[in-house]
Amino acid sequence: GQNIDQPTEMTATEGAIVQINCTYQTSGFNGLFWYQQHAGEAPTFLSYNVLDGLEEKGRFSSFLSRSKGYSYLLLKELQMKDSASYLCAVADSNYQLIWGAGTKLIIKP
Amino acid sequence: IAGITQAPTSQILAAGRRMTLRCTQDMRHNAMYWYRQDLGLGLRLIHYSNTAGTTGKGEVPDGYSVSRANTDDFPLTLASAVPSQTSVYFCASSEKGTDTQYFGPGTRLTVL
Numbered sequence: 001g002q003n004i005d006q007p008t009e010m011t012a013t014e015g016a017i018v019q020i021n022c023t024y025q026t027s028g029f030n031g032l033f034w035y036q037q038h039a040g041e042a043p044t045f046l047s048y049n050v051l052d053g054l055e056e057k058g059r060f061s062s063f064l065s066r067s068k069g070y071s072y073l074l075l076k077e078l079q080m081k082d083s084a085s086y087l088c089a090v091a092d093s094n095y096q097l098i099w100g101a102g103t104k105l106i107i108k109p
Numbered sequence: 110i111a112g113i114t115q116a117p118t119s120q121i122l123a124a125g126r127r128m129t130l131r132c133t134q135d136m137r138h139n140a141m142y143w144y145r146q147d148l149g150l151g152l153r154l155i156h157y158s159n160t161a162g163t164t165g166k167g168e169v170p171d172g173y174s175v176s177r178a179n180t181d182d183f184p185l186t187l188a189s190a191v192p193s194q195t196s197v198y199f200c201a202s203s204e205k206g207t208d209t210q211y212f213g214p215g216t217r218l219t220v221l
Contacts, residue, residue, distance in 0.1 A: 004151060030207065042199060042212035043152070087151070095207045096167065099151030 002026045004100035006088050011106045012078055020073045020086050020103045028093025034062055034073045035087040037102065043087055046073070075105075083107045111135050113213035115200050121219045122190050130185045130216050132200030140206045141183040142167075143175060145196040146215075152199065158183055159206045190220045 003025045012018040024032070031050040035043035049055055049064035049071060061074040073086055085102040092098055113134045122128050134141065139160045144152040154167030158177040172194060174186045183202075187194055197217050201210040 033209065042214050045209050045211065048209060089152075091207070096154060096157070097152075097210065099153070101149055101151045 002098045004088055004098055006100040006103045009104045014078055014107055014109050016078050017076050022071045022088035024069050024090045026090045026092045026098055030091035030095050032064055032071050033089045037085045037087055078107050080107050113200055113202055115213040115216050119217040124190055124220055126190050128187045128190055130198055132183045133181050134202045138202035138204050140203045142201045143185045144199045147196050192220045195220045
């Protein structure tokens with residue numbers, strides 16, 4: 001079957017760095033997406049990786065290793081507004097997105 | 110620029126009733142999707158449409174139907190609602206089926 005695993009919840013301190021991991025097993029691979037979802041709101045797009053390596057976008061970076069079925073989202077200089085759920089999704093062989101359950105990130109002052 | 114709109118924002122519905130959730134996008138995206146999001150689970154695809162006039166079944170299509178008469182609108186119908194359909198429903202769109210998906214604000218549906 002298809003499976004996306006990510007931690008249920010993480011806690012970090014304002015100003016610090018946090019890494020959210022995602023491992024996947026899917027039928028085919030056509031890219032990995034990270035979305036941010038604040039409580040009660042819609043998911044919003046953060047990043048897309050289809051090749052191995054690190055993609056940097058401001059305070060957020062995303063890494064992919066296709067051979068290991070692994071990705072992480074790195075958030076630097078954490079701000080209180082970064083408190084949200086972070087969703088990992090993989091596009092399978094039919095380009096349908098398979099979603100993880102999300103990681104709830106709690107930022108403490 | 111509105112992006113994607115959904116209506117209603119929330120709804121409480123008696124079991125057995127028929128309900129249509131509306132979704133409209135103004136980005137001229139070809140592909141549209143309906144997901145449900147339940148606590149502790151990832152988003153699950155209900156139905157999708159890669160272009161106007163075509164639809165396909167996702168992971169959890171039973172009890173739901175869709176239509177795509179034009180590019181902008183993609184309504185989701187529950188023919189006879191059941192309590193297990195209590196969920197938050199998100200509509201999304203992408204320029205084509207392989208592109209980044211953008212989400213509407215969601216509809217919170219409670220079936221009693």
